[in-house]
Amino acid sequence: MFWFTVTPGDIVKRWRPLEDAETGVAEQIIEDAQDIFESAVEAAGIAAPAPDDERRKRAYIRAVAYMVIRVFKNPDGILTETLDGYTYRRDSAVSTGMLQPTADEIDQLRPTARPRRGAFTIRPS
Numbered sequence: 001m002f003w004f005t006v007t008p009g010d011i012v013k014r015w016r017p018l019e020d021a022e023t024g025v026a027e028q029i030i031e032d033a034q035d036i037f038e039s040a041v042e043a044a045g046i047a048a049p050a051p052d053d054e055r056r057k058r059a060y061i062r063a064v065a066y067m068v069i070r071v072f073k074n075p076d077g078i079l080t081e082t083l084d085g086y087t088y089r090r091d092s093a094v095s096t097g098m099l100q101p102t103a104d105e106i107d108q109l110r111p112t113a114r115p116r117r118g119a120f121t122i123r124p125s
Contacts, residue, residue: 002034006064033067059108
């Protein structure tokens with residue numbers, strides 16, 4: 001069971017409508033992306049977010065959706081392309097064409113440390 005539910009609709013909201021053939025593929029890629037993302041988050045020493053943590057839920061869905069979009073945009077992992085004599089280099093996150101989260105996407109699941117407040121704080125020695 002995954003931490004949160006990500007659907008092809010989440011891809012559509014962030015990118016473009018999917019064709020019928022892409023929708024079926026998207027469901028499998030989403031499942032793979034969730035496995036990879038959750039493993040990467042756990043490997044970074046970050047605990048699973050609480051089910052009612054809306055901010056981290058949005059970050060999770062966003063990260064998985066963009067992982068899938070990167071695969072759809074560049075399934076062959078092309079790093080450079082030439083068009084009409086102009087060569088351009090793809091962004092490194094897109095160029096791999098692989099399902100992998102960025103460091104920023106993983107950090108979005110990291111809980112924020114709250115500073116202690118108050119006039120009188122007793123710290124253990």
